[in-house]
Amino acid sequence: NEHQWYIRCHWYTLDEKIDLFNFIDVFTVPYSFDRFYEDNICLLAKSTVQYDKEYLQCPCITTLNYGSSSFTDPIRSRFRFxxxxxxxxxxxxxxxxxxxxxxxxxxxxxFVYTDTNKNLNNIQFQLQLILDQAPRLYSLEFTTWSRSDSESPFEGLRSVSVRRLDLIRFNFNDQVYHFDEKECIELSRSFLGIQCEVLIITVKNQRNILTLLNNMPNLRSLYVHSLDHYWPENGSVSSAMDGLVQWLRQQLPPTCAVTKDENDSFGIHLWIR
Structure with a gap:
């Protein structure tokens, strides 16, 4: 009390039906950490602050994981970030x-992903609501995405600030999505694709890389996997990637730098100057 330090205690469980997975989290309030992970069920909360509504504000939290069923219990539904x-x-x-x-x-x-156990008809609208309210949003990453109104995954999505797209683990309508020629063209013509400066993506073959470079006017950095080099018919993956680097250097002007990724056997970096 001398320092006006208060604590809050949460009793969590991974499964309400099984008592073996219970644990307790004790922390000072206001919450002073920069990350908050919400993966468990909160059964009970106690605090040394008599009226701690203001302490449920979490101004220090800058990183949040929000699942489709997060913050549904009466305790944590009062948190504010x-x-x-x-x-x-x-x-x-x-x-x-x-x-x-x-x-x-x-x-x-x-970072966006979908819960396939839920109704996905409204997810495009929900995502656009966030994009419209995020004037500083720079990076947008998808893993799973779905829509029934279009074969083009990003048609209609708009953001005034997004300049980085990460699509390397992209799954669209329950299918692993490796961008072919048509899909690369569609991406380059989309609102997000036109203003994209940094792209991380998996394509079907090496010529799709040139399609992206030739059709995305603001692109300055490309990190790419080319599916046709995953299983080389002759030789090792390393030699196949060396061949891809050499081929790209022959196709592109000297203002483009091309290198292999030292930590990813299939990764190629391209910088457009």
Missing amino acids: NNIEHLSLSLPFNENFFFIVSKFVRLRSL
Whole structure:
């Protein structure tokens, strides 16, 4: 009390039906860590603050993982995160989301995935609501995505600030998505593709790389996997990637730098100057 330090205690469980997976989290309030991971069920909360509504504000939290069923219990549904910079978000999100995260002005990176056990008809609309409120959002990463109204995954999505797209683990409508010639053209003509400066992607073959470079006017950095080099018919993966680097250097002007990734056997870096 001398320092006005208060604590809060949460009793969590991984499964309400099994008592073996219970644990307790004790922390000072206001919450002073920069990350908050919401993966478990909160059964009970106690605090040394008599009226701790203001301490449920979490201004220090800049990184948040929000699952499709997150913050649904009566305790944590009262948390508020208004300074989020990095958000991992499962779509569709529940009705509590905009109460818990009501401001996106600081948001810089957004990682999106879908919960296939939920109704996915509204996820495009939900994502666009966030994009419209995030003027500083730079990086947008997808793993799973779905839509029934279009064969083009990004048609209609708009953001004034996104310059980085990460699609290397992209799964669209329950199919692993390796961008072919047509899909590379569609991406380059989309709103997100036109203004994209940094792209991380998997393509069907090496010529698709040239398609992206020739059709994305603002692209300055490309990190790519080429599916046709995953299983080389002759020789090792390393020699196949050496051949791809050499081929790209022959096709591209000297203002483009091409290198292999030292930590990823299939990764190629390209810088456009």
